[in-house]
Amino acid sequence: MHEITGLDSMRAWSRAEKGRGRRIGFVPTMGYLHEGHLRLVDHARQRTDRVVMSVFVNPLQFGPKEDFTTYPRDIARDRGLAAGRGVDVLFVPEGKAMYPTEPMARVVPGPMAEVFEGAARPGHFAGVLTVVAKLFHLVEPDIAVFGRKDFQQAMLVRRMVLDLDFPIEVEVVPTVRELDGLALSSRNAYLNPDERRAALALSRALRAVEQAWRGGQADAVELQRRSIEVLKAPGVNPEYLALVDENLQPVARPNARTVVVTAATVGATRLIDNVVLGEGIAADPTVRAA
Numbered sequence: 001m002h003e004i005t006g007l008d009s010m011r012a013w014s015r016a017e018k019g020r021g022r023r024i025g026f027v028p029t030m031g032y033l034h035e036g037h038l039r040l041v042d043h044a045r046q047r048t049d050r051v052v053m054s055v056f057v058n059p060l061q062f063g064p065k066e067d068f069t070t071y072p073r074d075i076a077r078d079r080g081l082a083a084g085r086g087v088d089v090l091f092v093p094e095g096k097a098m099y100p101t102e103p104m105a106r107v108v109p110g111p112m113a114e115v116f117e118g119a120a121r122p123g124h125f126a127g128v129l130t131v132v133a134k135l136f137h138l139v140e141p142d143i144a145v146f147g148r149k150d151f152q153q154a155m156l157v158r159r160m161v162l163d164l165d166f167p168i169e170v171e172v173v174p175t176v177r178e179l180d181g182l183a184l185s186s187r188n189a190y191l192n193p194d195e196r197r198a199a200l201a202l203s204r205a206l207r208a209v210e211q212a213w214r215g216g217q218a219d220a221v222e223l224q225r226r227s228i229e230v231l232k233a234p235g236v237n238p239e240y241l242a243l244v245d246e247n248l249q250p251v252a253r254p255n256a257r258t259v260v261v262t263a264a265t266v267g268a269t270r271l272i273d274n275v276v277l278g279e280g281i282a283a284d285p286t287v288r289a290a
């Protein structure tokens with residue numbers, strides 16, 4: 001595995017590979033890798049000839065009171081995991097190279113970014129789309145792979161690619177869960193054992209909606225009402241739970257493609273999760289509960 005830090009070197013590598021007829025898959029991350037990120041690599045490897053993974057904790061997408069400085073980082077461990085999974089290039093740009101000055105021009109994500117995560121974290125998605133646009137220009141991938149765990153983010157990236165004519169296919173890979181249902185997230189590292197147990201309320205609430213829907217309940221308001229009760233577990237502060245389509249618009253009569261999105265705070269940690277009704281929540285037998 002090569003490690004590249006320079007922006008020009010990254011672009012030069014990609015162009016040279018493309019010149020040899022190779023297709024490039026790209027997995028953007030903020031590091032502190034877990035199995036969820038590595039599944040994105042697996043997907044990229046199946047679809048392309050070379051895989052680039054970026055590790056960059058992007059200051060632009062953190063609010064002033066958020067965890068930019070304390071966000072978990074372990075580049076040595078990330079290197080080992082990425083190399084072990086077949087990443088060809090680990091792109092680790094420095095903050096000063098990415099943002100030599102405070103950027104003036106940014107991507108405006110539009111109304112889809114004003115609800116749910118965007119409402120809770122003002123400016124977050126402008127920061128995400130701005131860095132993703134920059135990374136796309138530097139890596140020039142054919143395919144970029146995102147996790148469905150960050151559903152709103154993935155839909156916004158898709159929309160940006162469409163609206164701004166990036167010649168890139170965006171692929172979205174299902175969430176990886178621990179055996180007990182907890183969705184993998186770098187922020188799970190913040191949870192103490194009691195909080196980790198409490199955090200299972202999110203996947204339980206999603207499972208409750210899915211089961212009620214499969215059982216014949218077709219009214220979104222009723223599905224939402226029941227599952228919020230499940231989310232209101234001790235130690236859990238529910239923020240939202242809603243049934244939406246891929247444009248993050250509310251759905252009154254859910255179908256198999258409807259996505260249930262939820263967020264809650266457990267202790268000091270804000271967690272998000274979602275389920276596509278037609279797919280359901282499957283614990284992954286290869287991932288052991290912490």
Ligand code: PAF
Binds near residue numbers: 153
């Ligand atoms: O999902 C993430 O890890 C980040 O939001 C991303 C897409 C790498 C942009 O910083």
